[in-house]
Amino acid sequence: MIPWEEHRERLLTAARPLPAATVPLSLAGGCVLASDVVTRWPVPLFDNSAMDGYAVRRAEAPEGARLAVVADVAAGSAEDPELGAGEAARIMTGAPVPTAADAVVPLEATVAGPADARGVPGWIEVTAAPAPGAHVRRRGEDLAAGSVSLSAGVVLGPWQLAAAAAAGHAEVTVHRRPRVAVISTGTELIDPAGTPRRGQIPESNSVLLAAALRASGLDLASVDRVRDDEGERLARLVDAAEADAVILTGGASVGAYDVVKEALAPRGVAFDRIGIQPGKPQGFGTRADGAPIFALPGNPVAVATSFEVFVRPALLRLAGRADPFRREELRRATAPWRCPAGRAQVLPVVLDGPDGVAPATAGGSGSHLVASLAAAEALAIVPASVERVMEGDEILVMMLA
């Protein structure tokens, strides 16, 4: 039996980041940046006002000063009005501060005289003197021109994409988002909407994997279902999948009709017994083009936990993530539970209070308990040496959100 950490390491070593491509920002969300984004200009681009108010020469704007309003600068204006002694310009938030001004007095700190047709008053009186540079957002104070705005390796979320746009880029160079093919196997499987006859069950693994891929920012390339007597078709589907990785479920154990093993072992996929429960039988290999092939056991809970423990980190590596792991926390068991002998346990759990954790199901870690998966919030990972978790024991918990 291979320790689960060793199996995971083997998968991670084989998973090389996909080549980089330049894509528009609208398609880059969730991708990992492959090269630095260097700002084309200082951010902000020019000194601009942080307030709606009046641009002034501070030395001439003590409390009680009356200033003539000689210009009106809106956001987007290219004007740079001269300000003489005793003069001010009305200015809006985001508008360029006139070169002659060195502070902005907000509207609320003024009393205004009669206005013209555009609403610009002829004069204002300052009711609170501005501090030096008050309400002026300085050119380059966020980022100097030519400096790195986003470093390679960053995952592009909404904030990072906005930063790239602000730095003057409509496109970024990212690792391609992995496209993943899913193939579920089993003669017993029918559509969830069907009426199962004796021996048949609704197919749920591909539903789980498709959603898990999407939730991890990965693309679903295709979904197929194969009967246990369709080994050749299975091999063809794996070969032909237009995907960067293939995940199969079922048929990975020692049964008489384990189609995945039959079809893929001759193609170099290694099937091993891993020291983890659920998820003991696992197959792993690489296609001729380097795409990893993950053959998971069929039990739905084993699929859920194997995806989290093995497949997701490897796929995130393909996506270019340096750290592909979930956040982990140490929590206290608030109920006791049994663990399998000789294998690490990955148990779907609920979070109990600020630092507690309890099994999501009374049935323990049975790999068929798919309905109770719905209640789970995280996965407890208990080492192989532990046979029983006692109330109060410290447990390592892999957080799923």
Ligand SMILES: Nc1nc2c(c(=O)[nH]1)N[C@H]1C(S)=C(S)[C@@H](COP(=O)(O)OP(=O)(O)OC[C@H]3O[C@@H](n4cnc5c(N)ncnc54)[C@H](O)[C@@H]3O)O[C@H]1N2
């Ligand atoms: N003699 C032994 N038998 C088994 C062993 C063993 O070591 N010796 N290992 C057990 C363990 S542990 C597991 S896990 C399973 C894995 O078996 P397979 O990978 O061959 O999976 P299947 O037999 O195809 O399916 C297992 C189970 O899951 C249901 N299933 C399969 N696919 C789906 C799907 N897409 N949606 C919903 N449910 C699915 C299937 O009906 C079975 O009930 O082997 C044990 N046996």
Ligand code: MOO
């Ligand atoms: O390892 Mo199997 O996945 O326990 O039930």
